[in-house]
Amino acid sequence: MNQGFSTRQVCRITGLTTRQLGYWRKTGLLSPAMQTRGGHARYSFVDLVSLKAASRLINAGVSVQRIRQCLQSLSRFLPYTDTPLQELSLVATGDVVLVLRSHTAFDALTGQEWIFHVADLEREAQQLLSDRELPSQGKLFRDPVEPDLEEVNRLSHG
Numbered sequence: 420m421n422q423g424f425s426t427r428q429v430c431r432i433t434g435l436t437t438r439q440l441g442y443w444r445k446t447g448l449l450s451p452a453m454q455t456r457g458g459h460a461r462y463s464f465v466d467l468v469s470l471k472a473a474s475r476l477i478n479a480g481v482s483v484q485r486i487r488q489c490l491q492s493l494s495r496f497l498p499y500t501d502t503p504l505q506e507l508s509l510v511a512t513g514d515v516v517l518v519l520r521s522h523t524a525f526d527a528l529t530g531q532e533w534i535f536h537v538a539d540l541e542r543e544a545q546q547l548l549s550d551r552e553l554p555s556q557g558k559l560f561r562d563p564v565e566p567d568l569e570e571v572n573r574l575s576h577g
Contacts, residue, residue, distance in 0.1 A: 423453045423461025433470045440470075448487055449473060472509050479511040489516045489527040 426437055443449045444460070449469055451460035462470070469490050476486045508519040509527065516527040525532045 423463055424467065426460050429462045429467065429470065432467060433474060435470060435474055443473070448483065449490065475509070476511050476516060481511050481514055481516060485514045485516065492528050492530070
């Protein structure tokens with residue numbers, strides 16, 4: 420894999436055609452990471468991920484301009500990911516591309532986090548509730564004219 424993937428191998432792996440690869444290269448959507456001395460394209464594994472992502476995003480109706488921007492952003496992020504196939508998933512909704520990684524989701528373009536974990540929120544809420552006693556409904560909405568029933572019961576039972 421250190422010598423890169425040939426165009427033929429990339430087509431077989433990604434399902435793209437040589438014509439698509441050539442067009443994407445010509446328009447600057449995606450270019451191979453390397454070239455042989457003879458000028459033949461060699462694609463890296465990160466290129467493969469980007470190519471597959473671009474293909475899926477186009478099929479999902481995401482604009483080419485947005486894909487170009489997202490892939491540039493992802494190409495800066497992917498080298499720092501040890502196992503991108505296990506760590507990352509892409510989700511497209513309209514023209515928004517989300518990257519799912521571990522327990523977070525963020526916009527592929529801006530890096531802005533999109534989702535918080537409801538389970539974490541529940542855990543925090545439960546912790547806060549257990550730390551202090553909540554007043555009963557009677558204490559919250561007592562009519563100032565009515566007698567305090569808790570006080571009456573306490574006094575009558577001794």
